[in-house]
Amino acid sequence: MNSPHKANILYAEDDEALSFLTVDSLGLQGFALDHYADGKSALAAFKNGKYDLCILDIMLPEMDGITIAKEIRKLNQQIPIIFLTAKSLKEDRLEGLRTGADDYITKPYSIEELILKINVFIKRKYLVSDTQESVIQIGQYLYDHDNLKLSIEEVSKDLTQKEGELLYLLSKNRNNILKRSEILQKLWGNDDYFLGRSMDVFISRLRKYLKSDEALKIENIHGVGFRFICP
Secondary structure, eight states: OOSOOSOEEEEEOOOHHHHHHHHHHHHHTTOEEEEESSHHHHHHHHHHSOOSEEEEESSOSSSOHHHHHHHHHHHOSSSOEEEEEETTOHHHHHHHHHTTOOEEEEESOOHHHHHHHHHHHHHHHHOOOTTSOSEEEETTEEEETTTTEEEETTEEEEOOHHHHHHHHHHHHTTTSEEEHHHHIIIIISOOOHHHHHHHHHHHHHHHHHTTTSTTOEEEEETTTEEEEEOO
């Protein structure tokens, strides 16, 4: 009971059997889960607690997962959010990513797959590389990678973890072509069609965040990948 947890997780799921299995399995892995079966309770818990990651089912009573994510992003831009989605509802997944979610997992899912995704986010959060620059110049912007903060003049923007990782990868390969498959493997751990659609959502967000410097462009190299034009 006194051993440190790997992470404190907010878990919102109304399927009783699935949530029991998930809480039990992740608990055995050393994670601490606060489970809620409706959206309003989950959001209230987030406001009153301290979490390292959120796992949100999209279809919830009282308040759906997408609405919860929007409210969470008003309070915390950086905490990773993983959506649980029905396999047939691709538009729900895209809408979830547009609201600020970092990843998704489709039902039915294996506990092993969920644990893998959680570990990817937790390891990235606490990983400190001696060779990694913390603050980098991106045109007229400064990007603080440790704190996921993008600034220009007196204006700053908090990025999500996935947004920050993508911006950092593009910046370190500035003016060179980055293949779509390479980005997907490095940041999403897999290369498939729907993950590619997810990545496009994040690219669109970064273009919006960087629009104050007209010299910066994320070019789409059709059928290949992207090139981040940065003087």
